[in-house]
Amino acid sequence: MPSPDLSTFRAQFPALANKIYFNYGGQGPLSDRAFEAIVSTERQIQTDGPFNGKINAALSANSGVTRSAIADLLGVPETTISLTEDVTVGCNIALWGLAWQAGDQIVLTDCEHPGVMAAVAEIARRFDLTVTIAPILNILNDGDPVAAIVDRLTPRTRLVIVSHLLWNTGSVLPLAEINRACHQFPTETGQTIRVLVDAAQSVGTLPLDLDAIDVDFYAFTGHKWLCGAAGVGGLYVSEAARQDLAPTFIGWRSIETDAVGNPTDWKPNGRRYEVATSAYPLYAGLREAIAVHDEWGTATERYAAICDRAFRLWSGLHAIDGVDCWSMSPPRSGLVSFTHVGGQHQTLVNQLEARGLMLRTILHPDCVRACVHYFTTEDEIDQLLTAIADFSRSTSR
């Protein structure tokens, strides 16, 4: 039974009131407080602006505070953060900004998101690069994904792309080890192999200290586990990696200008990768969403609660006939992927959605993914398990 505190906490999220939600990896629910921050910022823009010296200064300050809140969460200086529209834009900034030479190699795992795969394919086409897939999916339970990646490095490798927390299986990759191995690998030109991390699922899930694990590029979004509104994400670029990364999509936010408005230089910090006018009220919403989490507990406490809920779900799924969890060991994240012996995964998801239980299918590997957050209740998990068991019984008849 949920504690009264948890009920009160959950009451802040209108989306949780009328359904049983298991798709935090798709999008997190927006709290009333985050929504109010968005609405009141838009009202302030209309009252004071929408465009003049006063409101422009306020919105610029607002952006700075949001970069700071994100930086605190990631364990990095505020100057390393760029605000983006979403995680994929952040990945694209890192992908397109390197000084590609024909014959350079990109290594990415076989668990990356289709959007990132498509961007990599287009970059390879344009610059005549080699793309190598490091197959890790089938060794996640008992193999060494770091070796699977390192074995594909060559003296021409320029970039490695990994997800910190895999969107399809919920596995956590040993990012510190991957960074270390890539950074130490000798290259033909002496350039450091950079690692681009798709952090769509890890930000808001894992306690993070990016400085400590020598991250180069870390692209994330505010609208999944952080429970901000859709339309704001960010990119961390380390001071060292920034030297290798030119801005690609460029606008007035990227540059310094002289007295007659001519561009003179990039912004000295992560703002060089930001472009132009954005939905600024959403920045305030993301900041408030982060504050809501911090009031519940520390990042470490939240992660422990996520793993606790995930363990209950994973154990329960194991006990259902015809259901197999992808992960052989207790989950280390809130994403729990499983298969059903009948293979009718979309049918299962549709039937659950009709009963008010929201999860999704994954195509690669072919499975169903259920996500639990730290505020998921035991009762929700038990209802999901019951519904899946019902489905399993009905299809095995």
Add this chain to the structure above:
Amino acid sequence: MPSPDLSTFRAQFPALANKIYFNYGGQGPLSDRAFEAIVSTERQIQTDGPFNGKINAALSANSGVTRSAIADLLGVPETTISLTEDVTVGCNIALWGLAWQAGDQIVLTDCEHPGVMAAVAEIARRFDLTVTIAPILNILNDGDPVAAIVDRLTPRTRLVIVSHLLWNTGSVLPLAEINRACHQFPTETGQTIRVLVDAAQSVGTLPLDLDAIDVDFYAFTGHKWLCGAAGVGGLYVSEAARQDLAPTFIGWRSIETDAVGNPTDWKPNGRRYEVATSAYPLYAGLREAIAVHDEWGTATERYAAICDRAFRLWSGLHAIDGVDCWSMSPPRSGLVSFTHVGGQHQTLVNQLEARGLMLRTILHPDCVRACVHYFTTEDEIDQLLTAIADFSRSTSR
């Protein structure tokens, strides 16, 4: 005196209630109706989603209806429209997607926005291109800007960049003529010279029929003259120009995928230039903002009213000692730029802002810009003229 109808119409815009607003070229005010559309879409997302089959289908349909509303406004098929975060992103999509060869030339006018200038400089650096400035600023009153552009074309010209309506002086360039001249110009490779139009100021001002004037790329925003929220704009790419333009920033919205989620092709239409998760409620807001305009009158009627208000402002400025309008002839847009003999333009703008009158300085040329929309009142214009005359008297003493 404003007509009662105008008062009622203006009452829809909270931003107009407590100030006298002359910066539509910076950002337009958001109507209550547009704001409500945003708020109610966000509420729907939280009630039905935030992420599942039902809400995802609704948001996808919502995006389609917004592309349609924009397409109607521009006189083009819906399939040619891509939704973007802002006008600058649209320009970047066109800039980075061409198959650049070392030695290719970009021609742009000396009136383009610093953000676009910076993007062009970076592309030229990366691909070893030639950039040629076509100087039009000083011939806008009595010269031939088309000739100034065409005179700079060479057999290696690949792209010409112009604003349809100049953000600094309010001049309207003869876009049909520019397109025709560029498209007919013989190139070394036989490739058509493409024209990228920065339409930040023209969309929502000018009646448009892009198909009729053979436009290639037309990048615009919803948050200026259209009075949508900041954070949504778009890009028109003609069917012919699409053949020349590869997607650059790429995500799940750009691609088709197969049964196991692998990318197989670009989306067959303008959606190939869209990336990933955006602030979808703002799409509904922009649609509602367009509907508000359409209820007031046709695009032609609105443009006539804009020119009428601009004429009153321009004539009145002419009559103030020490003030010179940039344009020698009656304005053909809502942007009226002027200089003051003392040159203290920022001081003037600051003093006006302190009195509740919102306009801005421009650095190139050094001037002040006041914008009128079709719903600007004669009384507002007269108050601005009085305030500027006061300033002029006080500084000439």
